[in-house]
Amino acid sequence: MASALLPKREVDQSMFDKGDVAYIIISGALVLFMVPGLMFLYSGLSRRKNALSLIWACFFSNAVVTVTWYLFAYSLAFSPSATNGFIGNFAHGGHKNVLGDPSPGSPLIPALLYSFFQLEFCCVTVAILMGAIAERGRLMPCMLFVFFWVSLVYAPVACWPWNINGWAFKWGVADYAGGGPVEIGSGVGGLAYSWVLGRRHKRELVNFRPHNVTLVTLGTFMLWFGWIGFNAGSAFGANLRAVYAALNTCLCAATGGITWCLLDYRIQGKYTMIGLCSGTIAGLVAATPSSGFIPLWASVILGIVASAICNYGTKIKHLIRIDDALDLFAEHALAGIVGLLFNGFFATNAVISLDGVNTAIQGGFLDKNYKQLYIQFAYVLACCAYVFVVTAAIAKIFCLIPGLDLRATDHAELIGIDDDQIGEFVQDFVEIRRAFDEWGPVGSTSQPEKPDYNNGMDLHAAGDRHALPDTSFHSPHPRPETSNEKV
Numbered sequence: 001m002a003s004a005l006l007p008k009r010e011v012d013q014s015m016f017d018k019g020d021v022a023y024i025i026i027s028g029a030l031v032l033f034m035v036p037g038l039m040f041l042y043s044g045l046s047r048r049k050n051a052l053s054l055i056w057a058c059f060f061s062n063a064v065v066t067v068t069w070y071l072f073a074y075s076l077a078f079s080p081s082a083t084n085g086f087i088g089n090f091a092h093g094g095h096k097n098v099l100g101d102p103s104p105g106s107p108l109i110p111a112l113l114y115s116f117f118q119l120e121f122c123c124v125t126v127a128i129l130m131g132a133i134a135e136r137g138r139l140m141p142c143m144l145f146v147f148f149w150v151s152l153v154y155a156p157v158a159c160w161p162w163n164i165n166g167w168a169f170k171w172g173v174a175d176y177a178g179g180g181p182v183e184i185g186s187g188v189g190g191l192a193y194s195w196v197l198g199r200r201h202k203r204e205l206v207n208f209r210p211h212n213v214t215l216v217t218l219g220t221f222m223l224w225f226g227w228i229g230f231n232a233g234s235a236f237g238a239n240l241r242a243v244y245a246a247l248n249t250c251l252c253a254a255t256g257g258i259t260w261c262l263l264d265y266r267i268q269g270k271y272t273m274i275g276l277c278s279g280t281i282a283g284l285v286a287a288t289p290s291s292g293f294i295p296l297w298a299s300v301i302l303g304i305v306a307s308a309i310c311n312y313g314t315k316i317k318h319l320i321r322i323d324d325a326l327d328l329f330a331e332h333a334l335a336g337i338v339g340l341l342f343n344g345f346f347a348t349n350a351v352i353s354l355d356g357v358n359t360a361i362q363g364g365f366l367d368k369n370y371k372q373l374y375i376q377f378a379y380v381l382a383c384c385a386y387v388f389v390v391t392a393a394i395a396k397i398f399c400l401i402p403g404l405d406l407r408a409t410d411h412a413e414l415i416g417i418d419d420d421q422i423g424e425f426v427q428d429f430v431e432i433r434r435a436f437d438e439w440g441p442v443g444s445t446s447q448p449e450k451p452d453y454n455n456g457m458d459l460h461a462a463g464d465r466h467a468l469p470d471t472s473f474h475s476p477h478p479r480p481e482t483s484n485e486k487v
Helices: 018-046 048-078 113-131 139-164 167-171 179-199 211-235 240-268 275-292 296-315 316-320 328-346 347-357 373-398 410-415 418-424 430-440
Strands: none
Touching: 018 048, 018 113, 018 211, 018 275, 018 418, 048 113, 048 418, 113 139, 113 179, 113 296, 113 328, 113 373, 139 167, 139 373, 139 418, 167 373, 179 275, 179 328, 179 373, 211 275, 240 275, 240 296, 240 347, 275 296, 275 316, 275 328, 275 347, 296 328, 328 373, 410 418
């Protein structure tokens, strides 16, 4: 009865190819799959005592971004009625009138599908950014920070090259799948966030190494898998340009991984797995802005160049004394910049026109369009400056508000963010500790006295059925029946 009172809106779907629509839905799902890839990657790269906090941050931020995108971030980025060239408006807040019209990004797909696909881009960008909180960031204030960062940083930067009225779009910037919004946004944004947080305590910088290389490897391959949807889906149709972008992505990743691994061997005499993964990610990042613009042979060169620059770029954080713990700037910002600049040299209409839509767009030097290089360079400078300044400003304001300081306490840094803010761990080593304490010397029939870790309370290592975590040695949680007693 209620549905009969609502006016039915006729939606003409005949202009969209069902194969293209299905293809972009699957591509969007692949992009979402990159978020757990980042969870595993960051978890493996961190110390064990902080590993779960990074998984939590990526997961929770994904939820925050999704709600923010639905409410107004999509409109701020892609509303076609805004003509200022810098940011959209609230015309499509709450996804009002976002349904079956041709999307602002491509006439091949409907606006609602375009919003879904771009939502996953934003989710991945913020998940990358979460690497900046590693080992010393507070979680819940960071989630509120994400709300403002998506609105004031990501949405404007995404508007510039991808909104039909964006200044970079009108100027002819070549940014295929997000060298500016995604890679510079997360890499430079992460650098700014790390700068505001400050350096970790000196004791945490000594002998810092990944706690689980297997997770790093798994996360890297999950990212590679999802990145194919990321770049190939940015052709907005099941066409030859999408295939070209997918192959370019794989070439960049492969040559990047080989290059970094060999560079590490030159220094360490070892073929490190972390080096192989790092180079692969550098190649994937470099392919993001370029995979739909440059020839296959240029991607081979791009992977080598980007990986080498990023490898040496990991030293920059020591020169500027910013504790970029997971190398967001070196891996994402630098590789994204290299990919954007490569478009100025190697982008060509022969690749761009393979989608059957963008047939009139010129490339770079290969098409004798020499001004494209300085356009790309100016775009890089604008993105870097805006992202760093605004991200740092938002973070500084948060740190001045009581209760919203983004930096964890020294005690939290010492015991680990997992213990301090989550009360759970990636593995339950409490039982291992208890079993170790019960071991006696070989052949001994006596048992050593068991230490009382829990102050006389009856605690269970994996938490009880009331969801009270009780694995912390530093601040044990009482069971429900003793919660009113003094302990």
